[in-house]
Amino acid sequence: DMKVTQMPRYLIKRMGENVLLECGQDMSHETMYWYRQDPGLGLQLIYISYDVDSNSEGDIPKGYRVSRKKREHFSLILDSAKTNQTSVYFCASSLFSEHQDTQYFGPGTRLLVL
Amino acid sequence: AQKVTQTQTSISVMEKTTVTMDCVYETQDSSYFLFWYKQTASGEIVFLIRQDSYKKENATVGHYSLNFQKPKSSIGLIITATQIEDSAVYFCAMRVSNMGYKLTFGTGTSLLVDP
Numbered sequence: 513d514m515k516v517t518q519m520p521r522y523l524i525k526r527m528g529e530n531v532l533l534e535c536g537q538d539m540s541h542e543t544m545y546w547y548r549q550d551p552g553l554g555l556q557l558i559y560i561s562y563d564v565d566s567n568s569e570g571d572i573p574k575g576y577r578v579s580r581k582k583r584e585h586f587s588l589i590l591d592s593a594k595t596n597q598t599s600v601y602f603c604a605s606s607l608f609s610e611h612q613d614t615q616y617f618g619p620g621t622r623l624l625v626l
Numbered sequence: 627a628q629k630v631t632q633t634q635t636s637i638s639v640m641e642k643t644t645v646t647m648d649c650v651y652e653t654q655d656s657s658y659f660l661f662w663y664k665q666t667a668s669g670e671i672v673f674l675i676r677q678d679s680y681k682k683e684n685a686t687v688g689h690y691s692l693n694f695q696k697p698k699s700s701i702g703l704i705i706t707a708t709q710i711e712d713s714a715v716y717f718c719a720m721r722v723s724n725m726g727y728k729l730t731f732g733t734g735t736s737l738l739v740d741p
Binding site: 543545552553554555556557560562568570600602604606608611613614615616617619620 | 659661663668669670671672673676678717719721726727728729730731732733734
């Protein structure tokens with residue numbers, strides 16, 4: 513069963529605290545992504561990872577960093593969270609193939625920064 | 627720079643009718659891929675259908691089909707015989723060949739199917 517998991521599903525943090533969002537996939541996909549979704553803005557790409565330790569910035573990387581030490585696992589880290597990072601964060605994965613690049617999304621993590 | 631625009635914020639239709647959702651894209655590249663994704667009320671996001679820029683035929687999957695008008699940079703999603711469970715937010719997205727695997731999403735169209 514092809515699946516992308518995210519932990520935690522809900523998180524409340526205070527401004528200045530560090531945040532770790534975790535994502536896993538069981539499809540051996542090379543490529544993984546982190547997006548944030550805000551009302552009226554659709555999905556915005558934060559980071560993309562092409563494989564272990566091969567990460568690239570997306571459209572809005574400022575304030576975020578990522579880690580990918582195993583193919584099946586991709587983490588998003590917020591060092592010293594800010595209130596404007598309150599959002600819903602989605603992880604996704606896909607094959608590294610021109611014609612098989614459908615993205616499979618996780619259920620999302622709802623983050624509230626107070 | 628790539629851009630995807632969905633001007634319809636929300637649409638309401640009666641069950642079993644046909645609905646079309648609009649999407650316009652901007653790119654300077656000749657090779658690109660267009661996608662539609664669906665986000666349900668629970669937040670789940672799933673892939674629906676894809677159109678490759680070099681293909682003339684409109685893609686069709688189940689009761690979803692596309693109206694690809696390349697000269698107008700337009701990729702409409704058509705849902706025939708709509709069902710209540712089609713109520714969701716629909717996102718159009720584009721990937722350009724020379725930009726790796728980065729997807730640019732539109733802002734979404736909310737579809738409500740009434741019984």
